[in-house]
Amino acid sequence: MIVRQAANVLEIMEFFAQVKKPATLAEIADHFGWPRSSTFNLLATLSEKGYLYEPRPRAGFYPTPRWLAMARMISEVEPLPPWTHQLISDLSAETGETASIVAPAGVMAVFIDVVESKAAIRYFATIGHRVPIHATASGRALLLQYSQEERDSVYRKIEFKQYGPSTPISIEAVETELRNSISRGYCQSFADYSRDLAGAAIPLPISDRRLSVVVAGPEFRIGPKVPEVAALIARTVDRLRPKTTAA
Amino acid sequence: MIVRQAANVLEIMEFFAQVKKPATLAEIADHFGWPRSSTFNLLATLSEKGYLYEPRPRAGFYPTPRWLAMARMISEVEPLPPWTHQLISDLSAETGETASIVAPAGVMAVFIDVVESKAAIRYFATIGHRVPIHATASGRALLLQYSQEERDSVYRKIEFKQYGPSTPISIEAVETELRNSISRGYCQSFADYSRDLAGAAIPLPISDRRLSVVVAGPEFRIGPKVPEVAALIARTVDRLRPKTTAA
DNA sequence: GGAAAATGTACATATATGTGAATTTATCTG
DNA sequence: CAGATAAATTCACATATATGTACATTTTCC
Numbered sequence: 001m002i003v004r005q006a007a008n009v010l011e012i013m014e015f016f017a018q019v020k021k022p023a024t025l026a027e028i029a030d031h032f033g034w035p036r037s038s039t040f041n042l043l044a045t046l047s048e049k050g051y052l053y054e055p056r057p058r059a060g061f062y063p064t065p066r067w068l069a070m071a072r073m074i075s076e077v078e079p080l081p082p083w084t085h086q087l088i089s090d091l092s093a094e095t096g097e098t099a100s101i102v103a104p105a106g107v108m109a110v111f112i113d114v115v116e117s118k119a120a121i122r123y124f125a126t127i128g129h130r131v132p133i134h135a136t137a138s139g140r141a142l143l144l145q146y147s148q149e150e151r152d153s154v155y156r157k158i159e160f161k162q163y164g165p166s167t168p169i170s171i172e173a174v175e176t177e178l179r180n181s182i183s184r185g186y187c188q189s190f191a192d193y194s195r196d197l198a199g200a201a202i203p204l205p206i207s208d209r210r211l212s213v214v215v216a217g218p219e220f221r222i223g224p225k226v227p228e229v230a231a232l233i234a235r236t237v238d239r240l241r242p243k244t245t246a247a
Numbered sequence: 248m249i250v251r252q253a254a255n256v257l258e259i260m261e262f263f264a265q266v267k268k269p270a271t272l273a274e275i276a277d278h279f280g281w282p283r284s285s286t287f288n289l290l291a292t293l294s295e296k297g298y299l300y301e302p303r304p305r306a307g308f309y310p311t312p313r314w315l316a317m318a319r320m321i322s323e324v325e326p327l328p329p330w331t332h333q334l335i336s337d338l339s340a341e342t343g344e345t346a347s348i349v350a351p352a353g354v355m356a357v358f359i360d361v362v363e364s365k366a367a368i369r370y371f372a373t374i375g376h377r378v379p380i381h382a383t384a385s386g387r388a389l390l391l392q393y394s395q396e397e398r399d400s401v402y403r404k405i406e407f408k409q410y411g412p413s414t415p416i417s418i419e420a421v422e423t424e425l426r427n428s429i430s431r432g433y434c435q436s437f438a439d440y441s442r443d444l445a446g447a448a449i450p451l452p453i454s455d456r457r458l459s460v461v462v463a464g465p466e467f468r469i470g471p472k473v474p475e476v477a478a479l480i481a482r483t484v485d486r487l488r489p490k491t492t493a494a
Numbered sequence: 495g496g497a498a499a500a501t502g503t504a505c506a507t508a509t510a511t512g513t514g515a516a517t518t519t520a521t522c523t524g
Numbered sequence: 525c526a527g528a529t530a531a532a533t534t535c536a537c538a539t540a541t542a543t544g545t546a547c548a549t550t551t552t553c554c
Contacts, residue, residue, distance in 0.1 A: 001504095001541080003292040005252040005512090010296050017320035026531060035513050040533065045250040049257045050375025053352035053359070055325075055456060057397055058520085063321045064350075065359050066375030071318040073264035074310045078302075103311075105300035112300070112312050128297025128313030150304055153550085209302060248511080248534095252542090273501055282543050287503065305550085400520085 008032075008042060016063050024060035080113060081206065083240045087213060088115045090236055095229055097217035098123040102138040102201070104210060105130065107158050109139035112211075123197060123216045134158055134174045135167050137189035137201035140181055141212030143174075145203050151175075164191040186230035187212075191219060198223045200230040204237065213237065255279075255289060263310050271307035327360060328453065330487045334460060335362045337483055342476055344464035345370040349385040349448070351457060352377065354405050356386035359458075370444060370463045381405055381421045382414050384436040384448035387428055388459035390421070392450050398422075411438040433477035434459075438466060445470045447477040451484065460484065 015031065016023070023031075029039040043061055046052040052061045080101060088099035092115040101113040111129040116122065133139035133154065143151055160169045166189075168174045181187040187201045199216030215229050216222070222229060262278065263270070270278075276286040290308055293299040299308045327348060335346035339362040348360040358376040363369065380386035380401065390398055407416045413436075415421045428434040434448045446463030462476050463469070469476065 001288045001291070002295065003252050003288050004541085005250050006256045006289055006292045007296060009253045009256045010293075010298060013317050013321070017317045020320070020324045024531080036532075037514075037534085038512055041248045041250050041512075042253055044248075045253045046257075047352060047355075048249065048377075049254060050357060050373075050377055051257060053350055053357040055350060057351070057393070062324075063318075064357055064375050065322055066373070067314075068318040068322045069374045070260050070264045071310075071315040073267070074260070075312055075315045077267040077309075103300055103302060104304070105294060108294075110297060110300040110311055126297075126313075127316045128311050130295075130297055146304070156549090251511080271501075283502075284504085284544075285542055288542080403519085 005042065008034075009046070012042070012046070013063065013067065022055055022060040022062040027060065078209075081242075083242065084204070084206070084211075084213075085113055085115075087236055087240050088113060090240070091115075091213070091215050091233060092117060094232060094236075095215050095217070095222070095225075097215050097222055097229075098125055099213065099215045100125060100138065101204065102142065102212045102214055104133060104139075104142045107133055107154055109133045109136060109142055109212075111138075117217060119217075119221075121218050121221075123199075123218070125216075131193055132158070132163070134160075135163055135189070135193040136214075137187040137192075137199040137216070138212050138214035140174075140178060140187040140189075141201040141203045141214070142210055144178060144181060144187070145205055145210040163193045164195060166190055167192050186234070188226050188230070189216075190223065196220070198226060200226045200233060202230065202233050202237070252289065255281075256293070259289070259293070260310065260314065269302055269307040269309040271305075274307065325456075328489075330489065331451070331453070331458075331460075332360055332362075334483055334487050335360060337487070338362075338460070338462050338480060339364060341479060341483075342462050342464070342469070342472075344462050344469055344476075345372055346460065346462045347372060347385065348451070349389065349459045349461055351380060351386075351389045354380055354401060356380045356383060356389055356459075358385075364464060366464075366468075368465050368468075370446075370465070372463075378440055379405070379410070381407075382410055382436070382440040383461075384434040384439075384446040384463070385459050385461035387421075387425060387434040387436075388448040388450045388461070389457055391425060391428065391434070392452055392457040410440045411442060413437055414439050433481070435473050435477070436463075437470065443467075445473060447473045447480060449477065449480050449484070 025039055025043060029036045050066050051064055053064050055062050084101050088101060091099035096117055096119055098117045099115050100111045102109045103112045108130040111125050111127055114125050114127050133142060155171045162169055168177055190198045196219050197216060198219040199214050201212050201214035204211040204213050213233055272286055272290055276283045297313050298311055300311050302309050331348050335348060338346035343364055343366055345364040346362050347358045349356045350359045355377040358372050358374055361372050361374050380389060402418045409416055415424055437445045443466050444463060445466040446461050448459050448461035451458040451460045460480055462480060
């Protein structure tokens with residue numbers, strides 16, 4: 001069950017991240033199609049907690065820097081080492097596609113860092129974006145780092161759906177694809193989950209964290225180049241990853 | 248009316264900002280005294296929206312960097328000029344007390360930047376902290392920047408409460424205190440709102456924003472020095488504020 | 495290796511909560 | 525400066541929603 005008012009808080013935050021200016025109660029209510037009274041309650045709650053204020057009289061609400069202060073405190077723990085951002089930055093620059101660092105979240109894989117392609121037609125992903133762990137190159141690069149028991153535990157929770165023609169729709173299909181990935185030396189996906197999207201990924205274990213790097217873009221553009229993109233990813237990781245032990 | 252589940256989202260965020268490590272459903276539920284089932288729904292909602300993930304299998308949830316990404320987008324708009332942080336940083340260093348930048352939010356004043364005193368006994372304030380605009384030095388330094396009509400509009404919404412012995416409990420009392428502040432050259436408060444707390448504040452208009460700076464601490468320590476602290480604030484603002492026009 | 499304890503998940507139901515309509519307050523407009 | 529229009533608040537009630545209970549799964553400990 002989705003908790004509506006919890007989701008609404010996030011919606012409001014994203015709304016402000018997008019419009020980047022104060023908004024009045026009426027504007028917010030209209031934007032989301034929420035009743036004024038409900039919007040009033042929600043804004044009052046956020047204000048009371050110190051997350052919204054009114055920068056100028058009658059010019060509406062805007063988030064306080066408390067969001068930032070909290071987010072900083074949360075993110076200063078186990079930050080990704082700086083070279084991982086360099087990694088996807090370089091990969092995106094060299095391939096012209098979107099590159100990301102991905103982490104597990106149950107049956108899903110979450111994008112925890114993203115450098116977007118600058119192309120007009122591109123894979124549009126943001127930090128926090130989630131995709132099925134079994135039906136994507138990035139996700140399978142995570143699964144490769146699991147033990148058989150851990151994978152089985154994940155499989156039990158997966159709802160296998162035919163997202164595209166090549167989506168693996170059974171445990172055996174996923175396991176086969178994982179075996180192929182190992183012999184191939186990298187993970188790939190051709191519209192397994194998102195239409196027209198292809199990508200290459202490799203596992204990226206960092207200390208005891210199980211991450212992966214992925215480069216993805218429109219099938220017609222990246223498709224034929226997937227093997228070389230995969231090789232490029234591997235080379236770039238080799239170049240940037242600190243050599244001293246497993247850092 | 249307070250929207251409980253909206254507040255809970257903020258509570259969870261603050262919980263993670265504090266403990267700074269992943270937490271399982273059970274831990275979170277126990278910490279807040281929430282039912283497991285409700286906690287489950289809330290965590291599922293936050294995960295689905297891309298704000299929580301599971302860094303390690305079975306090690307619980309932690310916020311994704313999406314919080315930070317959003318907070319950054321929100322805060323890159325009209326950031327405070329860097330010299331204001333320098334200002335409160337210097338003030339806190341020189342006085343040994345907590346210094347803050349404050350902005351209006353209806354009948355309240357919100358702390359939008361804070362440098363805390365390092366003393367064991369100190370004014371504990373965080374970004375987002377709110378105090379009544381009429382019963383605090385920082386708040387009155389904001390009110391001084393309002394027109395009479397704007398102030399009247401605020402007064403109508405204030406619930407006058409006797410927070411302490413010297414709290415102004417009528418419009419006239421507030422207006423009198425404002426007049427005194429003008430002739431005195433700064434705003435002050437001696438436990439008007441918080442017990443044992445005293446402070447000095449002055450208005451800090453920046454472009455068209457109405458802000459104030461305040462230095463506050465325990466009455467026994469800062470009380471006798473309020474006039475000199477106020478003078479120090481004024482001098483420091485003069486020193487740091489860019490001279491070119493009204494920046 | 496097997497039983498017990500802890501944790502995570504699903505669902506029906508009573509109740510806390512969101513909302514429509516009414517009221518008050520602010521802002522335009524001629 | 526009225527009178528009109530729009531926005532912000534309040535409040536009582538019906539309903540969407542949080543939770544108690546039951547079940548499944550995983551982990552711990554002997």
